[in-house]
Amino acid sequence: MVLVAQFVTPLSIAGTAIALPAISADLGSQPAALQWVVNGFNVAFALSTLIWGPIGDRIGHRATFTVGAAAFAAGSAVSASAPSLVILDGARVLAGVGAAAILTGASSLLSNAFDGAARAKGFALFGTVNGLGLALGPTVSGVLVAAIGWRGGFAVQAVLLALAVLGSRALPRTVVAPGIRDAVRTASRGSLLRNREFVAMCLVPMAGSAGFVTLLTYLPSAFGGIKGLSAGAAGPLMLVMTVPVLVAPTIVAALVGSVSRVTVGSVVHVSLVALVLGSGGMLLLAPDRSIAWVILPMILLGFGFGLPIGLVDGHALAVVPPEQTGRAAGVLNFCRIGSEAAFVAAYAFVLSSVVDHRLMGTAAAETAAGMPGHADVYADAFAVTVGGVVAVLVVLSFAVFVVRSGERVWGRVMSGSRW
Incomplete structure (x- = not known):
């Protein structure tokens, strides 16, 4: 039940944008309202993770999951039947709140x-x-939009989530004892941030957001703007980057615990190195250079993102007291989802800004969107933007190392004492 419901969440995050042209043709093309079909879900999702954490510790995690699945199902059902963009935007916000509770x-x-x-x-x-x-x-x-329309896509999500609601009774009930709740509420506000290992685990998905999610979102446009590839050609090429994400968690689960040198720390450090090297390697993408040069960097990015998935979640919640797992899950997922939204937006802003310094009007807008015609301009903007990504990754990697190893430094920072 957990996996069925959880599959719908990233599906909705990554797949809704492709339905926007069909939604626009049906409900109108107001730019702001149309973008909030995607942004409304993402913003509500990111912010609600912080709220559902402490709520889950109080009402129980099964109840949190069930309420979230019901809210997500209701939001998807209303989305499928929405007569206007305003109602569709509101339904997507409701779905985002429910998705946060599910996660x-x-x-x-x-x-x-x-x-x-x-x-x-x-x-x-x-x-x-x-x-x-x-x-x-x-x-x-x-595929769903082409086969049954954009409304049918939301309807499929509603059906899957309704099944999760019905099956949630099979999940174990976990409720914090009433006498512990007040202590948890008062004591855990700062205790999570004093837990160095937990804080380090929160930084790891932020690195994945910067190095992988941004390029997963915009690399197809870069292939179009720099190499002139169509969307149909760029899509299959992205499998080089996404397939490692699918196989890496299973490989890690088999190695951790069975091979002495493969620990959570070693996996995290390898993943961070892979993200830095993979992002740096993407600077090889150029108009006069074969795409083959970036195949290995794409593979490194996929493994850099995929190796710690699941492992980080499990370890982060294992190093906090059981009565704080809901709050910890909320903070961890806020770092993950919030950083994805922030880094993707920052990537687009920097890329567009660099293009705007070189081109004007329609040419600038089309080039920033990845349309061919000004390959050198897009390549320069891509290099500047990816260079910024590499710098962010180096800082985050150093921060993870310091937090995990610098007990005295971290203790002084959190206690407010002077250096």
């Missing part, structure tokens, strides 16, 4: 229901499903 409740349920190797396997499957939904979102949504 928070699901990760907490897995953390409390399993131990040892079983927990590692559970979170490996959890990470694989997240990666699968993210990687296949545009493809699956495109």
Whole structure:
């Protein structure tokens, strides 16, 4: 039930944008309202993860999961029948709130229901499903839109989530004892930030957002703007980057615990190195150079993002007290989803700004969107933007290392004492 419901969330994040032309043709082309079909879900999702964490610790993680699945199903059902963009935007906000509850409740349920190797396997499957939904979102949504229309795509999501609601009674019930709730509420506000390992695990998905999610979103446009590839040609090429995301969590789950040198820390450090090298390698993408030069960097990016998926979630919730897993899941997922939204927006802003310095009017807009014609301009903008990504990744990687190893430094920072 957890995996079925969780698959819909990244599917909705990654796949809704492809339906916007069909939605526009049906409900109108107001730019702001149309963009909020995507942004409304993402913003509500990111912000609500912080709210559902403490709520889940109080009402129980099964209840949180069930309420979230019901809200997401209702939002998807209303989206499928929306007569206007305003109603569709409101329904997508409701769906985003529900998706946050699903993610928070699901990760907490897995953390409390399993131990040892079983927990590692559970979170490996959890990470694989997240990666699968993210990687296949545009493809699956495109097929659904072509076959049954954009309304049918939302209807399919509603049906899957309704099944999760019906099956949620099979999930284990976890409720914090009433006497503990007040102590948790007052004591855990700062305790999570004093937990160095938990904070480090929150930084890892932020690195994945910067190095992988931004390029997953905009690399097809770069292939068009720099190499003149069509969307149909760029789509299959992206499998080079997404397939490692699907296989990496299972590989890690098999190695951690069975091979002494393969630990959570080693996997995290390898993933960060892969993200830095992969992003740096993307600077080889140029009009006068073969695409073959960026195949290896794309593979590195896929593994850099995929290796810690699931593993980080399981470890982050394992290093906090059981009564704080809901709050911890909320903070972790806020870091993940919030950083995705922030880095994707920053990437688009920097790229467009550099293009605007070289071109004007329609030419600038078309070039920034990835249309061929000014390959050198797009290549320069891409190099500047990706260079910024590499710098962010180096800073985040250093921060993870310092937080995990610098106990005295971290203690002084959190206690407010002077250096």
